[in-house]
Amino acid sequence: MATPSSGFAGPADLHLHSNHSDGTESPAEVMRQAHAHGIRTAALTDHDRWTGWGEAAETAAGLGMTFIPGMELSAKHEWRSVHVLGYLFDPDDEPLRAETDRIRGDRIGRAERIVRSIGRDYDLHWDDVVAQTTVDATVGRPHIADALVARGIVRDRTEAFDGILHPREGYYEPHYAPDPLTAVRLITEAGGVAIIAHPVTTGRDRMMPVPFIERLIAAGLGGFEIEHRENTAAGKRVLRELAAKHDLIVTGSSDYHGSGKPNRPGENTTSDEMVARLIARATGTAPRFP
Numbered sequence: 001m002a003t004p005s006s007g008f009a010g011p012a013d014l015h016l017h018s019n020h021s022d023g024t025e026s027p028a029e030v031m032r033q034a035h036a037h038g039i040r041t042a043a044l045t046d047h048d049r050w051t052g053w054g055e056a057a058e059t060a061a062g063l064g065m066t067f068i069p070g071m072e073l074s075a076k077h078e079w080r081s082v083h084v085l086g087y088l089f090d091p092d093d094e095p096l097r098a099e100t101d102r103i104r105g106d107r108i109g110r111a112e113r114i115v116r117s118i119g120r121d122y123d124l125h126w127d128d129v130v131a132q133t134t135v136d137a138t139v140g141r142p143h144i145a146d147a148l149v150a151r152g153i154v155r156d157r158t159e160a161f162d163g164i165l166h167p168r169e170g171y172y173e174p175h176y177a178p179d180p181l182t183a184v185r186l187i188t189e190a191g192g193v194a195i196i197a198h199p200v201t202t203g204r205d206r207m208m209p210v211p212f213i214e215r216l217i218a219a220g221l222g223g224f225e226i227e228h229r230e231n232t233a234a235g236k237r238v239l240r241e242l243a244a245k246h247d248l249i250v251t252g253s254s255d256y257h258g259s260g261k262p263n264r265p266g267e268n269t270t271s272d273e274m275v276a277r278l279i280a281r282a283t284g285t286a287p288r289f290p
Contacts, residue, residue: 015253024258088282089192191284200235227252
């Protein structure tokens, strides 16, 4: 339960997506789903934007929950896609705003290029993708997957990503993303706390080299999202050692996307101690307490 000193109550899930990026539910519905699954402190972390904060905060407060403003910032290290969760940063910070504008703008162009390529072989058009987005959404491959489903070309997002949208099929296009050092610096200089999301997945997105992670820590990285369904056991052991060595914040989260992924709110959670450390470290904006 919450105490006067903590201001919030657990359990906490700090990685949830709405239809302002690639989730399938509104920010308000995401908070309702989190509450229904027992979560009492939640963060909305849409990709490269924070337009859902107001709606999510109001709904969370009405449910007696604490809301942690967040975002999942796209980055790239060599061939790896790296996602940096930013919490409690100043949304009016100009350098961070400029970078997210650039990322989102390039995502749209990339999505259009992918759709043109797919359209040469399948009955898919850009209007089909637009129909799967909201006005404020960051358009990406999940929306293309939803359009493929709506056209009856695949059964669900999983089949889309395992098939047509898999890089081996030849339709993949890269998109702009800053390097992780820049991402960490932008979030930190905006008063936020930077946490690397699901850092030790399998395949091409495998773990960044430890020396490079040490550079991120020196640049202000706050910690790692260790408890996540996609992280490998071996990778988690390495990250726990690094977190202990550098006294970093360790989080656990669901990465909920509504019906877009099988992940459920609260399947992994963050301890009250770590939530308190995150809040204490940030200077950019404040949580919304109930």
